[in-house]
Amino acid sequence: MAFTVNVNGIPQTVDVDADTPLLWVLRDVLGISGTKFGCGVALCGACTVHVDGVPVRSCVTPVSAVGEKAVTTIEAVGETPIGKALQQAWLELDVVQCGYCQSGQIMSAAALLARTPKPTDDDIDQTMSGNVCRCGTYQRIRAAIHLAAK
Amino acid sequence: MSEPSSIALDRRSFIKAGAALAGSLIIDFAIPLGECPAFAQTAPAPFAPNAFIRIDRQGVVTLVMPMVEMGQGVYTAMAMLLAEELEVGLDQVRLEHAPPDDALYANAILQSQTTGLSSTIRAFWMPLRQAGAMARTMLVAAAAKQWSVDVEGCRARRGAVEHAASSRRLVYGELVDAAAMLPVPAREGVALKPLDAMSLIGTSVKRLEGPEKIDGRTEFGIDVRLPGMKIAAIAVSPVLGGRATRVNERAALAVRGVRQIVNIDEAVSVVADHMWAARKGLKAAAIEWNDGPNATVDMGTVVRQLEEAARHPGAVARNEGDVDKALAGAAQRLDAVYQMPFLAHAAMEPMNCTVHYTKDGCDLWLGRRPRRGRRVWWPT
Numbered sequence: 001m002a003f004t005v006n007v008n009g010i011p012q013t014v015d016v017d018a019d020t021p022l023l024w025v026l027r028d029v030l031g032i033s034g035t036k037f038g039c040g041v042a043l044c045g046a047c048t049v050h051v052d053g054v055p056v057r058s059c060v061t062p063v064s065a066v067g068e069k070a071v072t073t074i075e076a077v078g079e080t081p082i083g084k085a086l087q088q089a090w091l092e093l094d095v096v097q098c099g100y101c102q103s104g105q106i107m108s109a110a111a112l113l114a115r116t117p118k119p120t121d122d123d124i125d126q127t128m129s130g131n132v133c134r135c136g137t138y139q140r141i142r143a144a145i146h147l148a149a150k
Numbered sequence: 151m152s153e154p155s156s157i158a159l160d161r162r163s164f165i166k167a168g169a170a171l172a173g174s175l176i177i178d179f180a181i182p183l184g185e186c187p188a189f190a191q192t193a194p195a196p197f198a199p200n201a202f203i204r205i206d207r208q209g210v211v212t213l214v215m216p217m218v219e220m221g222q223g224v225y226t227a228m229a230m231l232l233a234e235e236l237e238v239g240l241d242q243v244r245l246e247h248a249p250p251d252d253a254l255y256a257n258a259i260l261q262s263q264t265t266g267l268s269s270t271i272r273a274f275w276m277p278l279r280q281a282g283a284m285a286r287t288m289l290v291a292a293a294a295k296q297w298s299v300d301v302e303g304c305r306a307r308r309g310a311v312e313h314a315a316s317s318r319r320l321v322y323g324e325l326v327d328a329a330a331m332l333p334v335p336a337r338e339g340v341a342l343k344p345l346d347a348m349s350l351i352g353t354s355v356k357r358l359e360g361p362e363k364i365d366g367r368t369e370f371g372i373d374v375r376l377p378g379m380k381i382a383a384i385a386v387s388p389v390l391g392g393r394a395t396r397v398n399e400r401a402a403l404a405v406r407g408v409r410q411i412v413n414i415d416e417a418v419s420v421v422a423d424h425m426w427a428a429r430k431g432l433k434a435a436a437i438e439w440n441d442g443p444n445a446t447v448d449m450g451t452v453v454r455q456l457e458e459a460a461r462h463p464g465a466v467a468r469n470e471g472d473v474d475k476a477l478a479g480a481a482q483r484l485d486a487v488y489q490m491p492f493l494a495h496a497a498m499e500p501m502n503c504t505v506h507y508t509k510d511g512c513d514l515w516l517g518r519r520p521r522r523g524r525r526v527w528w529p530t
Contacts, residue, residue, distance in 0.1 A: 017406055020426045028381060028424030033373040034366015037425070037500060074366035090364045094356050098221025098498045099363030100370060134496035135221045 003063050007032065008076035011068070018064035022056075023047045025063050026073065034074040034103050038132070045131030048104040048111075049073050055111035074103035082113045082148070089148035097135035105131045109145050118149050197326035199288055199334050201254040202232055202281040209309060209323025211238050216248045216255035216274070218265040219359060220498055226358045227271055228278055234350040235282030235343060237306035238322070245358060283340045285329075292328035293320050374504040374515040380409060383428035386417040389441040394418050396438040402431040411435065453489065 004013045005025060014029045026032045026049070035058060038046030042057035049058045050072040077083030086109050089095075096102045105128070112119055112127040119127070124142050133141070195204035195212070204212040213232050219225040225245055233240055248255045252263050258277070259269040286306050293311035294301040297318055304313050310321040345351075362368045387393060393415040402411050402420050407427025412419040420431035477483065504515035 016424070016426070017430075020424075024424050024426040028426070031375060032366075033369070033375070036370075037372065039500075040429075078365055087364045091356070091360055094360060096221075096357065096360055096363045097223075098219075099359075099368055100499050102363055103366050106364060134498065 001064075003066075004068060005030075005063060005066055005071060006068050007071045008073060009070070014063070016063060019062050021059050022049065022051075022061045022063055022066055022071065023058040026058065026071075032073060032075060036100055036103055038101070038104070043132075044101070044104075045108060046101050046104040048107040048131065050077070050107060050111060053111070053114060055108055072107075074107060077107060077110050080110070083110045085148040086110055086113070086144065089144040092147060093140050093144045095137055095140040095144050097137055101131060101133045102137075105133065105137075105141055109141070109148070112145065113149060119145060195326075197285070197288075197322075197330045199285045199329075200281045200337075201248070201251075202278060203236065203285045205285070205322050205326050207323050207326055209242075209321050211236070211243045211309065211322065212246050213243050214246050214248045214255075216263060217257065217270045218247075220265070222268075222270075223357060224265070224270045226355060228274060229358055230350045230355065231271075231274060231278035232282040234348055235279045236286050238309045240350065240355060240358060242309050243358075277337075279342055280337045280340055283342050284335050284337060287335050287340055288329040288332050289322055289325050291332055292325045295332075296320070296325075296328060370499050371504070371516050372499050372502045376504065376506055379504070380421045380423065381425045381428050382412075382419045382421045383425065383432045384417055384419045385432055385435075385437055387439055387441070389439070389444050389447070391442040391444045392416065392439050393442060394437050395440045396436075398434065398436045402435040405431040405434050407431075449491070452492075456489075 001018055002013055002015050003018075003025075004011050005022070006012075007026065007030065012030055014025050016025060016029060020029075023035060023037060026035050027037065035049055036046040037059065038044035040059050042060045045057065047057055047059040048055050050056070050070075051061070051066055052069045053072075072080075078087050083106070086106050090102070090106065095105075108128055108131050112124065116123050121142065124145050128138070128141060128145075195206045197203075197205045202214045202216070204214070206212075213229050215225055215228055217224050217228065226240075229240060229243060229245060233243055248263070250263060255263045257264055257269055257273040259273040260266065290301050290304050290306050290311050293313070294304050297304075297313055297316065299313055299316070303315055304311050306312075310319050311325065312319045359368070385394075394413060394417075397411065397413055397418055399411045399413075402408055405422070405427055407423040408420055408431035409423065410421040411431075412421065418432070418435060418437055420428045420435060422428035422431055502516075506513040
């Protein structure tokens with residue numbers, strides 16, 4: 001079945017089953033690989049993207065549920081003021097280690113700041129607890145979100 | 151690319167496990183490197199005094215990283231060792247991953263081009279500094295020769311050679327052709343910077359590959375894409391030694407996008423156009439397993455086997471002094487048994503592997519960015 005998805009401002013038509021998760025449409029069909037596969041069951045947050053500004057776990061979001069809403073991925077989040085501020089803060093504090101989870105971390109953080117421009121530690125912990133990092137970069141992530149919020 | 155054929159790979163036949171290295175699992179694909187097709191080596195540069203450094207006429211300094219970056223920071227640390235002695239700033243270099251080549255890039259402690267055991271800096275502390283110093287020595291000599299002055303009066307700094315007495319300066323890019331004509335100094339004899347003259351080593355610098363990890367540009371192993379590539383989902387027998395007794399291939403093949411079912415008894419793979427089709431196909435295959443001879447083995451069985459084995463004399467790894475005598479005369483004696491359960495370690499990315507099987511050989515992409523790599527390392 002053909003679906004038109006609007007990824008980072010570009011409408012693209014894909015021919016897949018209706019239940020195909022947005023993650024695999026992005027990665028395997030469209031070749032946009034910055035969004036990562038971690039667990040496939042919405043437990044790790046690595047696949048987080050925005051759909052009309054709302055953070056979703058793309059591994060459990062069927063393409064048929066996305067419609068023509070605006071999908072934003074890590075490749076384009078830097079074009080928003082919040083995304084850019086986060087990426088700069090991420091570099092300033094040297095947040096990443098292996099980097100595999102960081103696309104999802106930044107997408108979740110961007111959604112948090114859009115909703116809560118000056119988050120407290122508790123706000124950050126609550127929102128970001130769904131994004132797992134095997135390197136344990138949590139302390140720097142929290143500090144970088146505070147820095148970006150300034 | 152042709153469709154992947156049914157390849158019955160017996161993994162025991164080509165994996166050798168380096169389990170002898172305590173506390174770490176290092177697995178080496180023992181495919182003789184010579185059997186693999188020769189990949190195009192990196193573009194020729196006018197000045198490449200050793201396998202770790204290339205400088206082109208525009209002055210672009212490329213540092214070749216022999217070990218794999220997995221978040222532990224070795225890309226930055228190895229670059230610091232090279233840049234310190236080469237006298238270039240970290241803002242003046244670009245990094246490239248080394249091709250697989252034990253002769254050029256082996257870790258001296260692990261005796262192969264393998265990343266692990268926290269050994270990178272210990273193994274490469276001298277070789278990378280020497281590599282940088284060799285190149286710097288040649289560039290300084292080339293400048294001195296051009297100016298007809300003593301090398302002692304010349305100094306390398308931030309990618310250029312300076313002669314203070316005459317206020318002359320040549321950047322590395324202008325020196326590469328002349329430097330390439332000079333004899334390469336012996337690695338062991340090359341003059342290294344004294345420790346108190348270090349300007350990079352000993353400082354805290356930002357991770358060099360950081361910028362490409364915050365916007366999705368980094369290519370992890372799972373991101374490798376080859377023309378015509380298919381994606382497979384694999385189910386492996388949940389019990390070692392078990393085998394698939396029933397696979398509904400017809401149902402799996404009926405899933406749109408599924409191309410092929412590969413059944414090697416201990417594992418079943420569904421090959422498809424994309425991961426979702428492969429996973430749906432695997433589910434549709436409704437595999438039934440016969441657990442085989444280990445069907446009833448549980449953790450208790452394994453612990454009992456280990457306890458039993460521990461009662462017998464084992465292999466002696468090292469023997470210093472007279473333990474029996476020392477224990478006999480000891481004022482206090484402690485006995486303790488330590489047991490560790492099986493643990494799934496935190497892999498960097500979901501286990502994945504890209505295989506390009508040709509009539510000439512088999513190329514594998516694994517882990518983080520071993521471009522053209524044919525080695526595997528699971529971080530522990």
